Amino acid sequence: MPTYVITGSNRGIGLEFVRQLTQSPDNTVLALVRNLSKGHSDLKALANEKTHIFECDTSSLASIRDFAKTARSTLGDNKIDYVINNAGINLSSQNSSLQLAPDDLLETIKTNVIGPAKVVEFLLEQGVLSDNVRVQNTSSGLGSIKRTADSEERQCAGYSISKAALNMLSVHLAADLRKVLKGAVVIMMCPGWVKTDMGGESAMLSPEESVSGQLKVLQGLKEEDTGKFYQYSGDQWSW
Template identity: 60%
Template sequence: MPVYCITGTNRGLGLEFVRQLAQSGDNTILATTRSLESDLGDLHAVASASTHILECDTGDLKSIHAFAKEARKVLGPDTRIDFLLNSAGVNLASWQSSLTLGPDDLAAQISVNVLGPAKTVEFLLEAGLLSESVRILNMSSGLGSLQRSLAAPRKCAGYSISKAALNMLTVHQSGDLRAKLPHVVVIALDPGWVKTRMGGDGAVLEPHESISGILKVLGGLKDEDNGKFLHHSGEEIPW
């Protein structure tokens, strides 16, 4: 019975991950949300009997640490996470360019989009919750590709910068974790332009299309894929 841990599941892509994975009773799911006091009706509606809804604000280090401790209690002493999907993210002040960046907006995006996945991995590793062959997905974006961003139009400067930083985090994690977990595979992944609240107007993909593709990619990952930047179709993306 594989164990999936997914951050940011109250809406958007995180919610769709839970919806698809919960269709199999073989999957144990740790579904996190920033606050258990939020409206979680949609999440409860798709959750299975083996879905555990836990609080984890990925912009708050104390919350991430508390989540790791709670996850240990939920899974027990011998169960490990097989798939860690760092799906939580924010896109703030998308109208800002590199010439008008708001310091607080950029800092908030770095906190959630970069430090959040970094500390989630760190604290789960410290708690002994990651399997030796865990697959870790850091949800990136095509906007985080430096090569693609050379082509105009450029947009969402702060978000793009945070996703480029997440890509570098992925590269570092892919090496650092291999020294501790011999068969770990860490990837950054672009889900495509998806019709979610974050995706906004003009998005072309339905959530179920993106997530079904991502789950297929996850299921087919090999040791040599460690440290890659992939599209939801499985195609490799230039950094």
Template identity: 60%
Template sequence: MPVYCITGTNRGLGLEFVRQLAQSADNTILACTRSVSSDLTDLKAVASSSTHILACDVGDLGSIREFVKEAAKILAGKKIDFLLNSAGINPAGWQSSLSLGPDDVLTQIRVNVLGPAKTVEFLLQADRLAKDVRIMNMSSGLGSMQRSLELKPRKFAGYSISKAALNMLSIHQAGDLKENLPGAVVILMDPGWVKTRMGGEGAILTPEESISGMLKVVHGLKEEDNAKFYHYSGKQVPW
């Protein structure tokens, strides 16, 4: 029975990950949400009997530490086979490099970069990651330097910067984890332009299409895929 840990599951792509994975009774799912006191109606509606809803605010180091402790209790001797870091924010999408809000950029770095960094770090310290764990960090086409240069109209600068930083973090994780977990594979994923609250009305993909594609990629990963940047379709994304 594989164990999945997914961040940012109260809505959007994280919620769809839970919905699709919960369709198999063989999957144990740790569904992480910023707060268990918020409205979790949608998440509870798709959860299975083997889905555990846990608080994990990836923008708060204390919250991540508490999550790891709770996860260890629930898993007992089991370890996480698939860690899907899908939580992320884009609070100031209208900003260009000429109008960046310092607080907005720092907040995105804290959530979009340090969140996945510390989630992996703390789970590793607690010995909760399987020796051949598959880690997917949710990036974006906007994290690609080539694609960002082509972007018109010019916007999403802070988000692009944070996702480019996440890309570099993932490269380091892909190398550093080999010292402790030789079979580990870390990848980045571009989910495409998806019809979520973040994606907006003009998006072209449904969450079902995007997540189905991403899971196909994740489930097919081999050791030689370590440190690669994938599109949900399975194609590689240019750096």
């Protein structure tokens, strides 16, 4: 009877996670959205009696902390088995490293790096993470320094800096979380190039293909896989 937390679950890849996970009556899903006051009709249409839609703005420490407390009061003695840090932004994507927009870069790092770190930290503080929790930090091939160095055309400078930082966070977290939760596994996951608002219409993969691959990897993780940087296909990215 696993319990999943998914950030940024109202559209795109996050919504598809909810769609696939709610198909099994075994799964409890905590589906998080930035702002509960928005309609989120697509997400509500997927919800069953074991789906809880909560607010969690991953750029706000107060919002993440409030969510962690809500998770504790909702779950009681139950624990979270999977944390999917999916929410992400890509601001000023046309700007090169010679044109970084400082405010956008800071906002991107707040959402894409600090947010995932604090989701895990505050849930841990509330004592709601299982001893064998699987944490997936959603990265990108653009977060691979080797891939970027090898490619002729550089893309999305601010975003790729944030995803490289997320990768380093994940490697730290993989070791630090083990000290308190003995079976914890933390991975980075590139979902592939996916047809969403972020990925655009020309992307190669449907959300269905990407998420079914990601779930296969996530659900098959072993303790020795902690700290690895996966693609949705199960292959690994180089750093």
